[in-house]
Each structure stands twice: as C-alpha cells, then as structure tokens.
Amino acid sequence: MGTIKCIGILTSGGDAPGMNAAIRAVTRTAFYNGWRVKGIMRGYKGLITGEINEFRSESVSNIIQRGGTILKTARCAEFKTPEGRRAAYENMRAAEIDALVVIGGDGTITGARAFAEEFDVPIVGLPGTIDNDLSGTDSTIGYDTALNTITDAVDKLRDTATSHERLFFVEVMGHTAGYLALNGAIATGAEAAIIPEAETGDDQLKTLIDNGFRKSKNSAIVLVAENPVTGGAMGLAKRVEEEFPQYDARVTILGHLQRGGSPTAADRILASRLGAAAIEALKEGQRNVMVGVRNGETVYVPFTQALSHTKCVRSSNIELVKILSI
Numbered sequence: 001m002g003t004i005k006c007i008g009i010l011t012s013g014g015d016a017p018g019m020n021a022a023i024r025a026v027t028r029t030a031f032y033n034g035w036r037v038k039g040i041m042r043g044y045k046g047l048i049t050g051e052i053n054e055f056r057s058e059s060v061s062n063i064i065q066r067g068g069t070i071l072k073t074a075r076c077a078e079f080k081t082p083e084g085r086r087a088a089y090e091n092m093r094a095a096e097i098d099a100l101v102v103i104g105g106d107g108t109i110t111g112a113r114a115f116a117e118e119f120d121v122p123i124v125g126l127p128g129t130i131d132n133d134l135s136g137t138d139s140t141i142g143y144d145t146a147l148n149t150i151t152d153a154v155d156k157l158r159d160t161a162t163s164h165e166r167l168f169f170v171e172v173m174g175h176t177a178g179y180l181a182l183n184g185a186i187a188t189g190a191e192a193a194i195i196p197e198a199e200t201g202d203d204q205l206k207t208l209i210d211n212g213f214r215k216s217k218n219s220a221i222v223l224v225a226e227n228p229v230t231g232g233a234m235g236l237a238k239r240v241e242e243e244f245p246q247y248d249a250r251v252t253i254l255g256h257l258q259r260g261g262s263p264t265a266a267d268r269i270l271a272s273r274l275g276a277a278a279i280e281a282l283k284e285g286q287r288n289v290m291v292g293v294r295n296g297e298t299v300y301v302p303f304t305q306a307l308s309h310t311k312c313v314r315s316s317n318i319e320l321v322k323i324l325s326i
C-alpha cells in the first residue's frame, strides 16, 4: 500500500453519542491534509455491499451536536467470514480507498484486527461505545453522554422512590463491564451498584440487605449492570420478592435510551481530538492501532491491547459507593 490519498470512514456496532463529531473531525482533518474521504454506510456491511459515497466538507456540516451516526451502523455477521472480508477488500480497492478509519467498540476493533491481518490495509480505530470497555483509553466516545443520561433518569426515579419508600433496581447497559453502573451510582448518590466486576463470591444483594440500606433512609436506588452474572434488575427484584418480601421493589430498565441524545461537551471534545489524531496517526505511518486518551494525552493502542479487557473499574470507586451511602 503506497501513499495515502483517500481514506474510507465507517461506524459499526452499537451507535454512541459523539460518533458524528468524530466523523466530522476525521473528515475535516483529512481535507486539511489534502486527502479525499469516502463515507462507508452501515459499517462493514457497506464495505461488503459497496455502499460508499464521496464526502465533501458540507457532508459533515451541522452534525457535531447530533446523536447517532449519519453513516448508519450495523453488526455484520458476514464480515466475520474470510469471504466477507475478501469482498470488502475488493470493494475498498475498487473505490480507491487507501486506508480506513473505523469507529466503534469491541466488535468493530475485532473486525478491524482480522481485516488487517489478512490484507495490507492501514487501519486506525476510534473507541466509540457507551460501554467504556476498551483498554488503553481512559474514556470512549459516548460514555460521558450515557452517564449523563443515566444521571438524569435516576434523579427522576429518586423522587418517586422516596415518596413511595421503595427499593428501585435500575438496570443500565455496559455489555460485560460495570463502568456505567458504578460511575452512574456515584453520580446519582445511589445506595449501591451491582456490577460483574464485584462478583467475587459474595452475594452482592444479600450484603446490601444485610447492611440494612434502610438504616437512615426509607428508600434505595441500586444501579445494576446488565449481565447474566449480576442477574440483571429483573432477576434481583424476583429474588427480593422471594427472599426479602418485606421490601417493595421496582425495576426500571433504561435500555436504548442510554445510546441516544446530543453528545455532551466532553464527548464532542474527545471525539474531535481523537478524530484529528486518527489522521495524524495515518500520516505518521501508524496502522492497526486504536487512538485513545490517557491522562489527557492522545495515545496509540495496538488493536490486541485495546481488546485485552485489562482495563478494570477503579476498585476504590466500589468502596466509595459504600462509604457515601451509609
């Protein structure tokens, strides 16, 4: 693969607020450097079906404030096969795309790594997921907005929980990680967070009940990370009904609400910085790296490291929720 003159950009997997800001930053920085940009629709699917459009500067006007992704997104089973990736490569070459910028989470970076192993294509990834579960970056695009959405929702639930003196289990997303639940609990002053990372053999629900969350209050809000390991909010409420019938428990599952909405300033800034850094990375000859941010600095994280699941929730934050809820 020679000098880069044209890049392709796509968003894949679950959408995340700030993806549009990232698309804008990648596109404008590429133009600034004299490169062409082609927008690939519906993630890897569009690469396979050849849904590829030439971008102009106006293609990304007025999108920094919009949630979702103008490029649409999809989870593509075909790209997991060698035949699918071969078709994607051929379409990419036919469209004269020299390098790719892919924006998404775990599945997107996994797809990029497989593609890069088979074909001589420079690829740079941007972490775009509300889950914050990619290693090597302190935050992912969309995480801060989702946390703020959770905070707004739980503030509202607090009013009714207090009035009725009820126990609320609020289930939040996060895939296999508990970042949204744990930091959502801190931000809302929740009485507890039940997260997969804290499943160390202790029964988190029993501990919560035994500690007597009613010591000083007549209501409680517990943030629960979606995950079979935690039992999810429904599973926990069922257990309360059977094992602790003295409590009046209710369930709220925030679901896909958490993926929508206008990105926060923090997410727009992160997406803008990382989008520009993706082009810098390609200019420097970097390939097969995700651009992240650590301690305020942009960093290049090899795909395998980004996918290593070595980033852990801060254990002192688990303690903090307990301390602050006495």
Ligand code: F6P
Pocket: 014, 105, 129, 130, 131, 173, 174, 175, 226, 259
């Ligand atoms: O990865 C983002 C995410 O929102 C996860 O938190 C969640 O488990 C999953 O996507 C839901 O995926 P879908 O929108 O395909 O149901």
